[in-house]
Amino acid sequence: MEKETILKIENLHVNINDREILKGLNLEIKAGEVHALMGTNGAGKSTLVKTLSAHYDCAVTQGKITYKKKDLLELDVSERANEGIFMSFQSPIEVAGVNNSYFLKTAINAKRTHNGLSEIDAMEFLKLVKEETGKFNIDRKLLQRDLNDGFSGGEKKRNELIQLLMLQPDLIMLDEIDSGLDVDAIKTVANVINSMLDGKKSILMITHYDRLLELIKPDFVHILNDGIIAKTGDYSLALELDEKGYEAIGIKDANK
């Protein structure tokens, strides 16, 4: 059976501060696929995933993005989340005064209400937290604190894993979730992501290293360069890149 297209990006042009970063990018992601996005520093990888999550830095000047047959650019940031888009940021914001558990329960209930389901109460929420974090031995005490407030880099990433498990999004975008993590934490990330691969959820993950891709095998590896996807291959492209570097595979660093 033909897989459903979850996300289709056509001729996407995006400016940041009036400078064109994405210059006619095309990308199609189907249900159940894992896509890795690589590229030199400053190539525009984060700009792409920030644009998909409606970040205020990114101004779309041209192009079309279709998500589950809807015009994504017509949806605001909370509508995108309620429609099942999840973004793990390189540096998630710290929000003192907002309890982490309250924040997560509110996000879950917004999504449930949007999809015509009843809200979960405090007891159900706690039960679900225990179940999900228990499967992967993730410390749930983080939920008692304020959202990311004073969290270490690794704790912020673990908190995003809790959010992922609780929200069960359809399109998961991970921006360098492996950076700064200890070896055990990288394995936990991979275990969580692999557990979510049910043939329906799709992943777009930015990484610089082959390490994460060894644990979460991508169906496609894309190299973003000079504002477009300059090269696409399978996992062997990431291995080749790791071995030879960008220049040897024909990718010129636009910053040099």
Ligand SMILES: Nc1ncnc2c1ncn2[C@@H]1O[C@H](COP(=O)(O)OP(=O)(O)OP(=O)(O)O)[C@@H](O)[C@H]1O
């Ligand atoms: N808020 C901003 N103001 C000015 N320039 C920005 C801003 N955000 C991004 N840029 C610029 O846009 C370009 C693309 O940045 P982006 O973060 O998308 O790159 P990247 O491929 O994710 O890089 P890295 O691998 O280093 O994380 C860079 O030149 C960056 O300096």
